[in-house]
Amino acid sequence: MAEAQGGKPGWAAVLRAMGQRKTGYMALFGFASGLPFALFLGTLYAWLSEAEVDLETMGVFSLIGLSYAFQFLWSPLIDKVNIAGFSRLGRRKQWMVPAQLLLGGILVTLSLLDPVSQLGWFSLLAGIGAFASATQDIAINAWRIDVADEKATLDILSTVYQMGYRLAALVGGAFGLIIAARIGWPETYALMGLILLGIGALGLFAPDTKVGNVDDDAASDAQLLALRSAGELRPEIRARALALVGVLWAGAIGVVLTFMVMSLAFPPDQRPNPTEFTLTYGPWIIVATVVLPALIAGWLAAQKRDGTNLLAEDAPPATGAGFAMDHLYRALVLPLVEFVGRMGWSLVLILALVLTYRICDAIWGTFAYPFYLGELEYTNDEVAFASKFFGVGAIIAGLALGGYLLTVLGRMLTLTLGALLAALTNLLYADLAIGGARMQAASDAVGFTSAISQVPVIGSPALAKLTFTVMFENLAIGIAGAAYIAWLSSIVSKQYSAVQYALLSSLTLLVGTLGRGALGEMIEDRGYFDVFVLTTLIGFVAVALCLAEWYRQARKGRAAGVVTPEVVPAE
Known part of the structure; x- marks a missing residue:
């Protein structure tokens, strides 16, 4: 395994990859990918609500989400069309850099508009921005697959991308709300726009596969x-x-x-x-x-x-x-x-794994706030602390741990372990749904309750119980996310990476949307406890599929006479 990975496994391999120029740009591009998503699909609603735009009118802005859900529809353009005047930037940068500069310009322009009196222009620019953001995502995912090498490995680039993305979600979401409360919404969006303009300028110097080398x-x-x-x-x-x-x-x-x-x-x-x-x-x-x-x-x-x-x-x-x-x-x-x-027929297994691996998080995310605020009766401040600030930190820590495990255990073992951990953490929420006595006892035993109780104003044993649960779930999500994106990136062809990755990732996104209605009805009929048990069982299906995919890759490696790093145990 050490030879296959280009060095000794473990933190040394992670740190070596972190020192690569490509890895730094991957973090930057991950941030550029996550920031518009947070600003257009989350924070923007807070601005419109404060401006007293009615809910029916705000419904138009939910169209923005369609750009992300159906981005694969124009993904063939990213693979096969060169933009006149920009192709010299590189195969993927010719799409990424203009999109980042356009997004920065749109955010700055939005800061100059009144969302009430100029709602038409406001919504048009937001829609164009979402389209540009989704296009940027297609190109960034393809760039990650194209530029990966033995030093900046695909596994590490995938992990770093998600770290940047999660950090951007925090900056554009929770921090965006905090900044807006102090300097105002127009100034906040202007600041975010300048950040994206800066990333677009820096992106000019990022490495890329040249158009002349590939297409x-x-x-x-x-x-x-x-x-x-x-x-x-x-x-x-x-x-x-x-x-x-x-x-x-x-x-x-x-x-x-x-x-x-x-x-x-x-x-x-x-x-x-x-x-x-x-x-x-x-x-x-x-x-x-x-x-x-x-x-x-x-x-x-x-x-x-x-x-x-x-x-x-x-x-x-x-x-x-x-x-x-x-x-x-x-x-x-x-x-x-x-x-x-x-x-071949392995496509059935691939699609089954794509449809089930992240389904627990994708469906559950919609009902998190109703569960925290309605069922468990926590306050907004307590939920913000547990899920936004502490939770995002736990996800980033989980991603870092996932990157480490990828170098030590290999991709398929980490993928399987991530699926198992993500499934089991649903049982932690099942305990919360019936009072959380076990989670409270565990938090007390390790001293976590004592630490969280010191948090000013909102600190309490009840908050510790929630934060303790969120921490373990988000650590599992980070590990699973790092492995899943690395695996998904590994099975597509570099020649058609934009189309193939966009198609597969769209299935991951859409299946969560399609399952929420049925899950909502089950919550109404059976309660949260039964739902968490069900999502655990769905997670076990994903574990079984991971084992089947692991076997497929091992058999493929043996047939080719090659031992791949995904199937070699760590020394």
Whole structure:
């Protein structure tokens, strides 16, 4: 394992990776990714509430979340389109840096607008900002996969990215509220905008894979010519597949755009509900853009593997419509064909793990505040201390521990351990739901209660019990998050990293949204205790799937005659 990782495992490997230039930029880009998300989907509502914008009007701003949920719809652009005048920055920076500068400019401009009298411009800029933020996220995730090497490993870059992201959530969320209470909302957003402008300026000097090294004209032409060489699928077969996938993606994009136009143009009482839209159309959008295209890609891969519908000899170079078709096929269909062809039936296991690994956190997060404030009757200040300040620190500590475990235990063991810990921490909340006697006893026994009771104004044994529980859950979330992002990044192809990663990560995001309705009904009918037991059991399913994926990777490594660092035990 030491040789595979490029040095001795443990904190030394972590510290060595931390000293890399790429790692520093990864932390910076993680911060740039998390800050707009916090400002557009959280803090902005506090500003609008203080400005006394009515709730129905604020509903328009929930459209912003759609940019993140369905960002994969334009991810092929990030993989295959170069921006004129910016391509010299690098394959990914040509998207990242302009997005960061645009976001900084939008935040500064928002600080100059009145959210009441200039609500139209305010909402338009916020929507553009969310689109730019989601686009930046696609490019940053692809950048992390592209630039990873034996010194700045993919595991460490993934961990550092999340540290920066979590820190930005704290700065844009809790600290944003504190700053706004002292200097005002316009000044706060102007300050955040200047921070992003600074990151965009610094990003100009970040390392990146050059466009000429990966996707220059010669490489593009060679790839397009290869589609028409002997042994490749016949153009008419590819054209039919492209037409089907194109119709499915165009329909999905059309549904999302129609919803957005209706939400912006219709009176407040006639606007469609974003939550209902996601629940009703979200699954069908995933079916249209992921499931059915994956089946089509599987059929294409099977055709090529079986020697069916292949060119017997080289076809002439494409011109006109054929040339455009080849470009679209390469951008939209080929990433799926490559992924499905490489994974085969293992794709079922991959998708099952993607859908279940983070489902506990994704669903539970919506009901955290009702549980803390309503069921357990804590105050806003107590919840803010436990979940925002102490909780974010615990997540960052968990990420650091996860990064360490990745170097010592390997990716798959850490992934499995993270799934197990994340599942078991639901039982800690189950104890809180029935009084928390065990958590209180544990907190008392280690002296945690005594320490938290010293917190001015709000310190108490009850707060210690909550904080103790949140600490263990967030440590587990940090470990699981570090391993999950590293694993997800490792299974995509660098050639199509933007599309493949965006598709897989969108499933993680959307499944939580789709499950919240059913979980809310269960809370109403059965109470929180039963819900936490259920989420624990779901977590155990993820553990079983991790073991199956670990076995798959080990078997693949043995078949290739290679021992991978993911399956070698630590010395």
